[in-house]
Amino acid sequence: MGPDSAPSIKKNASSTEPSGVSVAASYPPSIDELEGIAKELRRKVLRMIFVAGSGHQGGSLSEIEILASLYFRVLRIDPQNPGWASRDRFILSKSHACPGLYAVLAQKGFFLEDELDTFRKINSRLQGHAHIKTPGVEMSGGSLGQGLSFGLGCALSARIDSDSYHTYVLLGDGECDEGQIWEGAMAAAHYGLDNLTVIVDRNRIQNDRFTDEVMKLEPFADKWKAFGWNVLKTDGHDFASLINAFDSARKHPNQPTVIIADTVKGKGISFMENNPAFHASPPTEEDYNKAMLELE
Amino acid sequence: MTSFPMASTREAYGKTLLDIGRSNPDVVVLGGDLNKSTFTHLFAQEFPDRFFDFGPAEQNIMSVAAGLAASGKIPFVSTFAVFGMCRPFDQLRLNIAQPRLNVKIVCTHAGIITGEDGMSAHSIEDISLACSLPGFNVIAPSDSIETIQAVKAASEMDGPVYIRLYRTAIPVVHDDDYVFSFGKGDLIRNGTGVTLFATGSMVGNSLIAAQEIATEGIDCRVINMHTLSPLDEEIITLSAKETGAIVTVEEHYIHGGLGSLVAQVTGKFFPVPLEMVALKGYTESGKPDELIEKYGLGIKDIKFAIKNAYARRTLPIAGQ
Ligand SMILES: [Mg+2]
Numbered sequence: 001m002g003p004d005s006a007p008s009i010k011k012n013a014s015s016t017e018p019s020g021v022s023v024a025a026s027y028p029p030s031i032d033e034l035e036g037i038a039k040e041l042r043r044k045v046l047r048m049i050f051v052a053g054s055g056h057q058g059g060s061l062s063e064i065e066i067l068a069s070l071y072f073r074v075l076r077i078d079p080q081n082p083g084w085a086s087r088d089r090f091i092l093s094k095s096h097a098c099p100g101l102y103a104v105l106a107q108k109g110f111f112l113e114d115e116l117d118t119f120r121k122i123n124s125r126l127q128g129h130a131h132i133k134t135p136g137v138e139m140s141g142g143s144l145g146q147g148l149s150f151g152l153g154c155a156l157s158a159r160i161d162s163d164s165y166h167t168y169v170l171l172g173d174g175e176c177d178e179g180q181i182w183e184g185a186m187a188a189a190h191y192g193l194d195n196l197t198v199i200v201d202r203n204r205i206q207n208d209r210f211t212d213e214v215m216k217l218e219p220f221a222d223k224w225k226a227f228g229w230n231v232l233k234t235d236g237h238d239f240a241s242l243i244n245a246f247d248s249a250r251k252h253p254n255q256p257t258v259i260i261a262d263t264v265k266g267k268g269i270s271f272m273e274n275n276p277a278f279h280a281s282p283p284t285e286e287d288y289n290k291a292m293l294e295l296e
Numbered sequence: 297m298t299s300f301p302m303a304s305t306r307e308a309y310g311k312t313l314l315d316i317g318r319s320n321p322d323v324v325v326l327g328g329d330l331n332k333s334t335f336t337h338l339f340a341q342e343f344p345d346r347f348f349d350f351g352p353a354e355q356n357i358m359s360v361a362a363g364l365a366a367s368g369k370i371p372f373v374s375t376f377a378v379f380g381m382c383r384p385f386d387q388l389r390l391n392i393a394q395p396r397l398n399v400k401i402v403c404t405h406a407g408i409i410t411g412e413d414g415m416s417a418h419s420i421e422d423i424s425l426a427c428s429l430p431g432f433n434v435i436a437p438s439d440s441i442e443t444i445q446a447v448k449a450a451s452e453m454d455g456p457v458y459i460r461l462y463r464t465a466i467p468v469v470h471d472d473d474y475v476f477s478f479g480k481g482d483l484i485r486n487g488t489g490v491t492l493f494a495t496g497s498m499v500g501n502s503l504i505a506a507q508e509i510a511t512e513g514i515d516c517r518v519i520n521m522h523t524l525s526p527l528d529e530e531i532i533t534l535s536a537k538e539t540g541a542i543v544t545v546e547e548h549y550i551h552g553g554l555g556s557l558v559a560q561v562t563g564k565f566f567p568v569p570l571e572m573v574a575l576k577g578y579t580e581s582g583k584p585d586e587l588i589e590k591y592g593l594g595i596k597d598i599k600f601a602i603k604n605a606y607a608r609r610t611l612p613i614a615g616q
Contacts, residue, residue: 140395153363183356
């Protein structure tokens with residue numbers, strides 16, 4: 001499956017105004033190129049949060065390779081037609097990490113890059129937590145634990161319609177403290193939804209502290225296995241291993257797959273990495289300049 | 297004294313849903329292990345591929361419904377009112393109300409006439425909760441005939457809908473030729489003395505109270521407020537002007553229900569004396585009739601409120 005390999009049949013395609021945006025890469029970028037894209041996305045994330053004066057950088061930086069793999073190598077989507085009925089769905093359940101998503105959506109041409117500077121400002125389509133008014137955003141989020149169930153609904157709809165699209169849901173690890181995650185996990189396995197893949201951004205930090213301090217998740221993989229899931233583990237910053245896991249998840253029959261992606265919160269900025277202080281506090285001007293230098 | 301035939305609103309719902317499912321393949325139904333009680337088992341038997349049981353996991357159910365709606369389906373979610381409105385309120389707010397998704401929540405076992413199961417099972421906050429969600433359409437049908445039409449109307453309108461039904465049979469106050477008009481108060485009995493605004497299960501008792509008190513010289517108007525959001529402000533304002541006093545009657549907590557909604561309208565457009573027949577707090581186990589009697593929702597309570605409202609009536613009445 002290649003990127004943007006939208007088949008010509010576009011049933012129930014919603015009409016969208018031509019955006020006049022050309023898609024940045026109309027071919028599958030190589031791993032080397034993806035590394036470059038990841039740096040660019042991180043710069044966009046930091047700029048967005050710096051300009052807005054608020055936003056969640058730690059989790060936006062840890063999810064970048066996951067998002068870039070999906071949007072540049074895995075998802076069958078059409079940025080010119082975000083409502084295409086048979087598109088693959090990507091649901092950002094950890095919706096506070098929307099700067100990462102907005103950066104990749106702009107990069108893909110869902111909207112103009114200039115719009116990123118409107119993040120969190122009045123009259124913007126780029127809300128502080130993802131909302132469906134943004135082209136390419138599938139779910140309105142902001143309260144943790146709901147995205148897996150929402151994705152389950154998308155996957156059931158595909159099954160009813162015998163549609164081949166696949167649904168991907170990105171969870172935070174702290175988010176897995178929510179009971180609803182496990183309601184959804186039980187139900188997705190019960191219904192044997194092999195058209196559903198969950199990725200957990202396992203950066204080991206949540207809002208206040210390290211996840212092990214707030215609420216132990218381990219043995220995390222065993223929990224998913226016990227709930228009836230196909231469990232894959234991967235380095236969440238390694239493109240080759242992520243893409244490999246996505247391929248394997250899409251092919252796996254009869255069970256939903258969870259990819260536990262080991263990541264580093266604040267990845268890419270030395271002084272933010274693995275530091276709970278950078279979950280949501282915006283960078284100072286000095287921090288911002290230092291960070292941008294590291295991302296050159 | 298009038299007595300009405302009794303009929304089940306939840307059974308009317310289950311049969312109507314099956315009918316709708318036969319003509320609309322986009323309709324899917326979600327349940328939480330109470331599907332015989334909500335009568336959605338009728339749909340499940342005929343359309344097993346469009347029916348999903350999630351067990352009692354209401355938070356999951358509401359978000360799944362949102363995902364289905366976002367994918368073009370018309371999900372109907374049914375469980376008991378306490379489980380469908382209280383438990384997953386965050387999911388209703390964020391996943392359904394904020395993106396205004398096309399999810400229909402039809403809950404049975406509302407109010408206190410659920411009876412012996414006690415206060416945990418008595419849904420007395422659901423109107424308030426549903427109406428507090430911007431964009432939610434909220435309907436409390438007054439009988440089985442209205443239920444059938446309200447459910448059909450819900451399936452045809454775009455956006456979230458909450459419909460409130462009951463465990464026990466309630467009075468059938470409409471004829472078969474009744475036409476339900478979403479968002480419009482239903483004038484059942486005309487009168488000039490006091491206007492009774494009643495909703496859901498309380499319309500029957502309100503009509504009986506109006507008839508009984510007519511012999512004592514008070515001529516009541518009775519309006520069935522089946523739609524609580526959006527509210528028919530016009531009929532409320534007009535009745536305030538024409539009758540000069542109002543009584544609201546509901547099987548719901550006094551805060552945030554029909555009484556509060558009507559007061560909000562009259563307060564703005566035409567303030568008149570207002571008496572509220574509603575619950576003052578949580579109740580207990582008991583037979584439905586015993587609960588209605590003990591907790592102040594009986595015919596005598598409605599008549600008492602009418603007399604009080606009539607005594608406080610604002611005169612002269614506009615237009616007289
Ligand atoms: Mg985390």
